[in-house]
Amino acid sequence: MIPDIAQEGSAQEEQWVPEPKAPVVMFNNVGKTYGRYQAIGGVSLALSGGVTGILGLNGAGKSTLFKLLMGKLQPTQGEVRLFGTNPWKNPAPYARVGYVPENENMHDWMTAHEFVSTFARLHGLTRDEAKQEAERVLEFVGLSDVMHKKIGRYSKGMRQRAKIAHALVNDPDLIILDEPLQGCDPLARTTIMNVIRELGRMGRTVLLSSHILSEIERITEQIVILHQGRLLAIGNLHAIREQLDNIPHTIEIECGDAKALAQDVLSLEVVHGLQFPSPTKLKIFTHHLGEFHQRLPKIIVDNNHDVMVINNPDDDLQSILGYLTGGYN
């Protein structure tokens, strides 16, 4: 075929050699503006290995950060490096990257197996190799039994897992997941979390974004907090959380009998306040969100409570952000 002369690098993984000493992901004073709107400003960050959660409210710039990394956006300022290579206009490093976009649109007319194996061939695999690889990764995300069904008939959680499978083809060193848990049912959530933890254990560099702290918390302790396009905090979640315990958190539970549940919940010392907005709704205030969440399931199961919804609003992240930004939101 005709060689691509305008390209900066090469699409061939054979020719592209990653910098051995460079961090997997590096942002150096990166900014991205759309007209007068600044999506990202002055972000400097270097990551290698382990699972890192990118935390931020909607519009904080998480997706922009990922898209810059995937060469889908061109930074207006600073430089982005993926394995030491500039990803803009250069698809070569993607041979070692898996990307799960936030976008919910998929090729609904394909089966998950076709979807994964078709895109696996773009890594240079033959048809048969791609099929084997697709089966392997679909097994890994737990979709083996439904992989020959059309994606259009999948639930939200299955779609997310199909997207993750697509990203895991060719065993990438870096996996980027943009809001992988959004809209998933609890079962899919658990599966996806296990997959991500497993990838971390396998020594891959995993980046995932979320706007829900408790989700990230169950997967990793290494977090990056983005707020209004700025890097607010990097580091161990515990260190940040220690300081946060003075701030009360709110949990909303919808259940059959709010009063009965309230009695049992009050036995926890971490709970320091309750509210009854309606007979089937319970609002719980706590300083130790993590501990509360660890102990809540046991209470529910032991006392056979009929719980419909556990709502953990953005409150916790809001409060962290509030704390980090000095009380303003």
Place this chain on the structure above:
Amino acid sequence: MEKKRGETIWTSLDRKATAIAEFTMRQYRTRISTWVVLGVGFLAISVVLLFYIDAMNTDIEAIDNDGDSYDWDGDGYVNGQEIKYGTDLNDAFSHPGLLNPPIEPEPASMYINEDDYDWDYSDASSITTGYDNDGDCANSSLLLSQQDGNGDGTPCNIILRYDSLNGGYIVFADPYVDEDPDEDRYGKEAQHRAFILGIGKLGFVFLLSIFIPLFLATGLIRDEMTSGTMQYMTAKPIARGEIFLYRMLGYLAIVWPYLIMLCSLLALVSGIMGPGDQFFRFGDLGVWFSILIAALLATLVYGMLFAFLGVLWKYGIILALPIAAWELGMALLSMSVPESSFLRMSIVGWSMSIIDSGAYLAWPDMAMFTQAGEWAGGSNQGDTFLMFGGNELPGYGALEWAQSDLGLGLGPYATTVVSVIVLLFQATFFWFIGQLIFKSKEIV
């Protein structure tokens, strides 16, 4: 991934190419819009085909161009028979029945279309042709010198001379020779050729080759960018120029077989239905082949162009519409003024010159044949004694409209080669620009 033996850039490119092309092809197949567009195209062509079949099955009314089926003096003998026996057309008491032995009157129908063309179209330089079938040249009261009106020494014949200045033929005819041509014979052949050229030029190269890419190729890259599904493809180690190219391959894998099928169908039907004694008109296949080549290349170039416009702007179809209008103008221009230099700035002009070359090769008698239709037994010339028919033979107008000369000033083979090269260059150019723009686009 472990590297395997025998692995080269080419094998891996091939894997990517087939993966994306197959993917694109299947994507087209799952869309209803694809089938609607292809179905409408098929219907439009079929309707024209029905008109053609109807025309081929309808006899063209015979016209007595020289008027010798009439009986002026009312003696029961038509003029033609009276001329044959040298009796007076205007005298009721002078007719072949009074001769010894008396001659029975012949039916008037014998004197309609009785002096058809006997032209030998195969010799293209300067030829002597035409034969006075009904003998009304030899039997006329004209002097021998008057019977040799064109002065070539032979009475009652026709000389055709190629006019290299204007590219056509000039007819030098002796009086009353080939003056009552068979309308049906000429008209069917002319309509048949006009149908093939017309449907090839306006049906295949213009209508199908513009509208199919307009609906199918404009969104080739753009739709994926809008819906966000391009995220999956661009997350893989593949250059965007390759994505553009391989998706185009998938588009061609749908459009080209469709054109081949449709073109074969028409070639088959018109080959069987067309005029002539033979079972199948194999001689037309060359024209159909050139139509197919022209349409395949045109869909490629328009596909690249419209896909590029789609990448350029979200509403690329709006940019494509003025181009389609320009191409329509160029299509009509190429059929009337094939040498116009405006045509060099079009896609349709180059495609149509491929068809013209094909027609030139398959029907070398075309220039003489159209001239025959215009001459119409001399009814266009002032020196004929009767003008009962129209000025031109039926089918001549359509043929004259559908056919055009080679506009490049080159021979048919050279015209074809140059046109194919130009079209391939255009396709490459649009691909190059398209992928350059695609590469600089941010995928949000």
